[in-house]
Amino acid sequence: MFLTELPVTGAAMSIFMGTANETRVGATDERAIALDEAQFSVGEGPRWDAMRTRAPVMVPDTHAAHLTWPVLGTALADAGAAAVFVLPMLVGAVNIGVVELYHTRPGPLSRSKLLHAVALTGKASWSLMHSILDEGRHGPGMMESEPLARREIHQATGMILVQADVSAAEALMLLRAHAFAHEQSLEDAARAVIGRKLTFSGEPDAVSDSADGEEH
Template identity: 35%
Template sequence: MDEQRRERLWQLVAALIEHAGERPEWVRAVCEVAAGEVHADAAVISLRTAGRAQDLVAASGDWAESLEELQYTVGDGPAVEAFTTGEPVLVDDLTSGEGRWPGFADGAAETGAAAAFAFPLQTGAVRLGTLGLYRHRPGSLSPEELANALTLADLSTTALLTDSSGAISPVANWAREDVPGHYDDVHIATGMLATQLQISLADALLRLRAHAFSRHLPLIGVARAVLNRELRLDSFTD
């Protein structure tokens, strides 16, 4: 590691320690540090799987959560692409992404999002999730901001894999039930729908997403309506 990268790493570690105090809070602190070091208006970290399952780990606020929820509902967007490809996705003007992510771009614009930058959280061939950064104004990241974002993504990956004692821990433990937008209800509703309709989990999730998108509802709200028996399962039949 060259001297400049080492200095940047320790500066960001110092900032994380200042915000978090303890390593279990490092993932949440990344969202706060990103605002100052990358000049992001919103930051969010999610765990993801190849099957598009997702859990919100930390977010800088309601706006960040809503952008992550939007991507979960429609199944596309910068963070989804970053996880799928394993490469950073840097979009300095989201209006240019209308054809790229038709389900995401319009909804994001309605919330005031103008630029998006997403980074995969990965180590070797193992991909854990994504760090998403958003701005109200269009414009690219400066070289220094990009370097800081990449370093924060690396630090997030380490935090997800390591507990406070330094031992390897299951990343699922980072999914926080106290964070609005926690997606366990979606997983359970998907399983119920798959069993009832005798379809695959992937098809069940697709039907939940289609229902949510066509009615401009958050996916988690549709799932909770299913679990609370407020929405009949036969509403999802062909």
């Protein structure tokens, strides 16, 4: 739908009812997946700004993205996207998720194309909401397609929020911070938590690694 009606190269769609409970439900290609994963892993980027502001976030030239999102740096450009456009999926007051569009050439969307993108996102939002509600009535459906690694991150986040007595969003932030500081992937850090090799104490800034007994 988005690719046939808008001047973009690829797209990804993710839903998240709360920061820590996020699932990618579709992507057109590997580049779209890489863009989605890069932002999920570091916890910053246009997708998060779109959810926070409930407004489209346009990045017509990803080479300048590091000025707005320092940690994300040049990852957007390195992934092969010259322009990125993120639209929040909204149903009334409910934030459902985001649609992430990219193009291999830099440049903005025209006003008419942006308005059309917003309209398409609105239709997708309602359709997705109906699917979520149907899933609740009839049992698991599309959520079974969630990647194993992402489910592990959710599980680890749940463990951390209990260990550190913090919110789900803060627990995910702690996991990201630990992974970044120790040059790990988010998935590896999550598996360490699940395997009881990494535990978080009741203090938000205190982390212990039971594998070597060191405080970090």
